[in-house]
Amino acid sequence: MEFPEELKYTEDHEWLLVEDDVVTVGITDFAQDSLGDVVFVELPEVGRQFEAGKPFGVVESVKAVSDVYAPISGEVVEINEELPDAPEVLNTSPYEDAWMVKLRISDAQELEGLMDADAYRTFVEEQE
Amino acid sequence: MRAGTRGLILKEKLLFEHSTPGRKGYRLPTLDVPEAQLPENLERAEITGFPELSEVDVVRHFTRLSTWNYGVDSGFYPLGSCTMKYNPKVNEAACRLSGFAQVHPMVPDRLAQGALEMMHDLQEALAEISGLPALTLQPGAGAHGELAGMLVIRAFHEARGQKRHKVIIPDTAHGTNPATAALCGYQVVPVASDGILTAAAVAEHMDNEVAALMITNPNTLGLFEGEIAEICKVVHDQGGLVYCDGANLNALMGIARPGDMGIDVMHFNLHKTFSTPHGGGGPGSGPVGVSAELAPFLPVPVVVRDEDGFRLDFDRPRSIGRMKGFHGHFGVLVRAWAYIRTMGGAGLREATEMAVLNANYVRARLEPAFHLPYKRRSLHEVVFSDRDLQGGCKTLDVAKRLIDYGFHPPTVYFPLVVAGALMIEPTETESVEALDEFCEAMLAIVREAQEDPELLKQAPRVPHIRRLDETRAARKPRLRWRAENENG
Amino acid sequence: MRYIPHTAEDVRRMLQTVGVDSVDELFVEIPDSVRLQRPLNLDDSLSESELLVALQELAQRNATVSQTASFLGAGAYNHFIPAVIDHLVSRSEFYTAYTPYQPEISQGTLQAIFEYQTMICQLTGMDAANASMYDGASACAEGVLMACRATRRRRVLLSRGLHPEYRSTVQTYCRYLDVELEEIPVDAATGRTDLKALGAALDQDCAAVVSGYPNFFGIIEDIGSQAKLAHEHGARLVAAVQEPIALGLLKSPGELGADIVLGEGQSFGLPLSFGGPYLGFFAARQKDIRTLPGRLVGETLDLEGRRGFVLTLATREQHIRRERATSNICSNQGLCALMATIYLSLMGKTGLREVAQHNFSKTQYAKERIGALQGFKIPFSGPTFNEFVVKAEEGSAAVLSRLEQQGMLGGIALECFYPEFDQHLLVCVTEQNSRGQIDALVDALAGGAS
Numbered sequence A: 001m002e003f004p005e006e007l008k009y010t011e012d013h014e015w016l017l018v019e020d021d022v023v024t025v026g027i028t029d030f031a032q033d034s035l036g037d038v039v040f041v042e043l044p045e046v047g048r049q050f051e052a053g054k055p056f057g058v059v060e061s062v063k064a065v066s067d068v069y070a071p072i073s074g075e076v077v078e079i080n081e082e083l084p085d086a087p088e089v090l091n092t093s094p095y096e097d098a099w100m101v102k103l104r105i106s107d108a109q110e111l112e113g114l115m116d117a118d119a120y121r122t123f124v125e126e127q128e
Numbered sequence B: 001m002r003a004g005t006r007g008l009i010l011k012e013k014l015l016f017e018h019s020t021p022g023r024k025g026y027r028l029p030t031l032d033v034p035e036a037q038l039p040e041n042l043e044r045a046e047i048t049g050f051p052e053l054s055e056v057d058v059v060r061h062f063t064r065l066s067t068w069n070y071g072v073d074s075g076f077y078p079l080g081s082c083t084m085k086y087n088p089k090v091n092e093a094a095c096r097l098s099g100f101a102q103v104h105p106m107v108p109d110r111l112a113q114g115a116l117e118m119m120h121d122l123q124e125a126l127a128e129i130s131g132l133p134a135l136t137l138q139p140g141a142g143a144h145g146e147l148a149g150m151l152v153i154r155a156f157h158e159a160r161g162q163k164r165h166k167v168i169i170p171d172t173a174h175g176t177n178p179a180t181a182a183l184c185g186y187q188v189v190p191v192a193s194d195g196i197l198t199a200a201a202v203a204e205h206m207d208n209e210v211a212a213l214m215i216t217n218p219n220t221l222g223l224f225e226g227e228i229a230e231i232c233k234v235v236h237d238q239g240g241l242v243y244c245d246g247a248n249l250n251a252l253m254g255i256a257r258p259g260d261m262g263i264d265v266m267h268f269n270l271h272k273t274f275s276t277p278h279g280g281g282g283p284g285s286g287p288v289g290v291s292a293e294l295a296p297f298l299p300v301p302v303v304v305r306d307e308d309g310f311r312l313d314f315d316r317p318r319s320i321g322r323m324k325g326f327h328g329h330f331g332v333l334v335r336a337w338a339y340i341r342t343m344g345g346a347g348l349r350e351a352t353e354m355a356v357l358n359a360n361y362v363r364a365r366l367e368p369a370f371h372l373p374y375k376r377r378s379l380h381e382v383v384f385s386d387r388d389l390q391g392g393c394k395t396l397d398v399a400k401r402l403i404d405y406g407f408h409p410p411t412v413y414f415p416l417v418v419a420g421a422l423m424i425e426p427t428e429t430e431s432v433e434a435l436d437e438f439c440e441a442m443l444a445i446v447r448e449a450q451e452d453p454e455l456l457k458q459a460p461r462v463p464h465i466r467r468l469d470e471t472r473a474a475r476k477p478r479l480r481w482r483a484e485n486e487n488g
Numbered sequence C: 001m002r003y004i005p006h007t008a009e010d011v012r013r014m015l016q017t018v019g020v021d022s023v024d025e026l027f028v029e030i031p032d033s034v035r036l037q038r039p040l041n042l043d044d045s046l047s048e049s050e051l052l053v054a055l056q057e058l059a060q061r062n063a064t065v066s067q068t069a070s071f072l073g074a075g076a077y078n079h080f081i082p083a084v085i086d087h088l089v090s091r092s093e094f095y096t097a098y099t100p101y102q103p104e105i106s107q108g109t110l111q112a113i114f115e116y117q118t119m120i121c122q123l124t125g126m127d128a129a130n131a132s133m134y135d136g137a138s139a140c141a142e143g144v145l146m147a148c149r150a151t152r153r154r155r156v157l158l159s160r161g162l163h164p165e166y167r168s169t170v171q172t173y174c175r176y177l178d179v180e181l182e183e184i185p186v187d188a189a190t191g192r193t194d195l196k197a198l199g200a201a202l203d204q205d206c207a208a209v210v211s212g213y214p215n216f217f218g219i220i221e222d223i224g225s226q227a228k229l230a231h232e233h234g235a236r237l238v239a240a241v242q243e244p245i246a247l248g249l250l251k252s253p254g255e256l257g258a259d260i261v262l263g264e265g266q267s268f269g270l271p272l273s274f275g276g277p278y279l280g281f282f283a284a285r286q287k288d289i290r291t292l293p294g295r296l297v298g299e300t301l302d303l304e305g306r307r308g309f310v311l312t313l314a315t316r317e318q319h320i321r322r323e324r325a326t327s328n329i330c331s332n333q334g335l336c337a338l339m340a341t342i343y344l345s346l347m348g349k350t351g352l353r354e355v356a357q358h359n360f361s362k363t364q365y366a367k368e369r370i371g372a373l374q375g376f377k378i379p380f381s382g383p384t385f386n387e388f389v390v391k392a393e394e395g396s397a398a399v400l401s402r403l404e405q406q407g408m409l410g411g412i413a414l415e416c417f418y419p420e421f422d423q424h425l426l427v428c429v430t431e432q433n434s435r436g437q438i439d440a441l442v443d444a445l446a447g448g449a450s
Helices: A029-035 A108-113 A118-128 B055-066 B088-095 B113-130 B141-158 B175-184 B197-204 B229-237 B246-251 B293-295 B332-364 B395-404 B432-451 B470-475 C009-016 C023-027 C049-058 C083-089 C107-124 C136-151 C164-174 C195-201 C221-234 C244-248 C286-291 C318-324 C334-369 C394-406 C435-446
Strands: A014-019 A022-027 A037-042 A055-062 A065-069 A074-079 A102-105 B134-136 B168-172 B187-191 B210-216 B239-246 B265-267 B288-290 B303-306 B309-313 B382-385 B419-426 C154-161 C179-183 C206-212 C235-241 C260-264 C280-284 C297-301 C307-311 C387-392 C424-428
Touching: A022 A065, A022 B134, A029 A055, A037 B419, A037 B470, A037 C280, A055 B239, A055 B303, A074 C221, A102 A108, A102 C297, A108 B239, A108 C244, B055 C083, B055 C107, B055 C334, B088 B332, B088 C049, B113 B246, B113 B288, B113 B303, B113 B332, B113 C049, B134 B293, B134 B303, B134 C179, B141 B210, B141 B265, B141 B293, B168 B288, B175 B210, B175 C318, B187 B197, B210 B229, B210 C318, B229 B239, B239 B246, B239 C083, B246 B332, B288 B293, B332 B382, B332 B419, B332 B432, B332 C009, B332 C023, B332 C049, B395 B419, B419 C297, B432 C009, B432 C424, B470 C297, C009 C023, C107 C244, C107 C297, C107 C307, C107 C334, C136 C154, C136 C164, C136 C206, C136 C235, C136 C260, C136 C280, C136 C286, C136 C435, C154 C164, C164 C179, C195 C206, C195 C221, C280 C387, C334 C387, C334 C424, C334 C435, C387 C394, C394 C424, C394 C435
Parallel strands: B168 B187, B168 B210, B210 B239, B239 B265, C154 C179, C154 C206, C206 C235, C235 C260
Antiparallel strands: A014 A022, A022 A102, A037 A055, A055 A065, A074 A102, B134 B288, B265 B288, B303 B309, B382 B419, C260 C280, C297 C307, C387 C424
């Protein structure tokens, strides 16, 4: 299982890549592995505002549904438009090709509560 | 090894692929009035892709399809929570009598006295069996009955000016329970049960914002909720009501009555407890029984008896309204009535006793080999888990391997409180020989898991088709056939 | 008890295996305080022959469509049912199976449902149909809820021409869901939904417009114009088909712009059976398939690449999504859907059109003859399919009772559904009504109050 060093992580198994005032968000390797084969992805519209902790999207496998929560508050500035047509990419490339949304950060302080790769690895190991 | 039979494996295309232009499977009488012309702008063109088949084509097609199915008449069908008991044949004849099958639902009441009397009789029989005095026969299935019952509960509270907004549901509940509560505008409060729900656990969540507790008794683990009377009291003391999911009534007939336990509302599944066929998914029938104080809120119409005989009563101003068209799944009601008349009170009790004996017998035979997470005395069903299975085999593999042995698998992965659940409900109509054959297959599968797990993981191999790719089906759904030249 | 195989010896041996001394001991977890301390007070058990006598006694006290000339419709229709249907659905591999949870041993049910879904799509002009619902009225309620989900709006316009039982079922379902229902009147001259009133009522909060096709008065609605109006405001057009034989002849709702098409499938080979079980069909456009309620069957491949069918898109449903499911439904009308599938495959491309044409022609004949009678009027000018409204000067109750005395069920009094129509009756004519029956009806009506 992969835990890229450059990313931040949440307890809801999302990853974040912070670049200036924009974060890219997706679900982690652990999340895709527990879901199984992903068959459907629903993403929000560009321009919508989300508060930290509110669901912005849905990921479905054959027999499970999972909400994906906004790890920080912000406005959706871009979505991965190819993802809904190729949901299987979430299984094959969760950290790269299967990024889900880019959010413009409204409150940089919210980034402080997030885990780094080592902390998340420990968190996942405790879950198992 | 006693394998399921393959029978004849026949290939069979889709109806549409059989179609031959010009072929017909019907013959209408000659039109005996002048042919009228529909205004052209209203008329459709030919229906693209619609089949053209002879009667023989159609009969052979569906006969062949039927051989790919497994039903209760094919063999043991221990699908937990579904009560797959034998469907008596005389009941099939009963609902087909022309005096039932050929009656229009809007004939005046005086021209349907036999039908209405049968319905009234069934209402009274279900009231006696459940201890709930007032009945509606209208809902189309269990989930529909649940919706009717929960709407009745909400209407009752609102009539008393109470805006309660929460419903307590234990973790062993069927998925329909929370879905139904949501359809009634209620917020679901889940409560953990550890196999049996305690009055203390309910009390912790109970307040005057709770409209109802939804409970299944016996619960989906096949265990009787022994604190039911205390639980009902806790709920009632705070002004709430208790809804009982009647899916498991087959464990109680003639032994105990939900109404006597303090239950206020319960739905019946006539297609489970009262032997009406499941029909490959329906039609079912989900009558609802309620306590006297909830009776005014039942859906319309209700069958009543007065000095002129039987009639459909629509004049019920506090009713929640109608759940569907007409008066319920009448053809299913006839079958259930016939079943109750055939069994009689003593026969229904015997059915319950033998259903419970069968479940306990299967439990006793399989407990040495399968992990049993909850060990209280089982009623009509027993839930094992795949925890102790060797060779990396899971519940799904056991289920698929059972098919090779000629059995329908139990319910799997439900209830959710048991990881890898195998939920077995044998029902009373199975003989000890049938149970023995099933148990021997289960024990053989446990050994196979240890010695040759691929036998399980590659199963089933006996049916004409092997495991299907559900991921493929869900990623790019193909929900209909299309002609090659058709768009879409 | 012939459905319970246990002998006394079986019971003794089984109790021994279980390790208890008596059957009573198995119920040890049920406290005495909640036990029933007496036998159930039900009639004694009947033998099969006694049961049949009791059933016959009840059955003979109901008026059947074969003994009485019946012109009753209103959402349940007397059509001819080919013998093939009952023969095939009596195969117990079909009727004693349950929901096809184990696809490897349920391909018969699954393929038949896939064929059913396809034919419903072909008839309605839609992309996807579910595996069926309880009946037309409950399907209509589900259609309203689906339109609200798909548009994230809460206001729904119901035509007053929509079947009254469909309207009241919608009301029941929406009772506590914060959905605002508004009725759109019917044009008094044509019997069609009033397009001006509809246009005025539509706004940006509207999730859907729901209309009958044909409507409760038998009138063929102008679905195309309604769809256009609805779409201008971003609302879905829901067409509710209470008499689907009409789809053999009429333009499909899909072709006219409907977004959701649902209705009652009883006409496709199901007996009247005093109101059920019937068949709710439900179809929608591709864009909305993930908000569909109910079971869906989809095509896929098995491990060896052979075509097969499975239940799919289950994540919409209650057993996974629980309180956020698209519906609480967890069954379909499997056997009823199979009956419809067999009926439609027998009738096929030409038969369905022909039977629809017979219904239409016979109805036109009856309507013209009755309309020409003294004291009777056809109040609505809109085109009809196989039902029409008659206005009788002597009042509907008087007319119907007069006809009943002559052994005829002449129609349904509209007054119980529409208080304003106290002289009106709804008359239905199908291919089962011979010209002789129609002429007798006309003569009886002409006979006046006697």
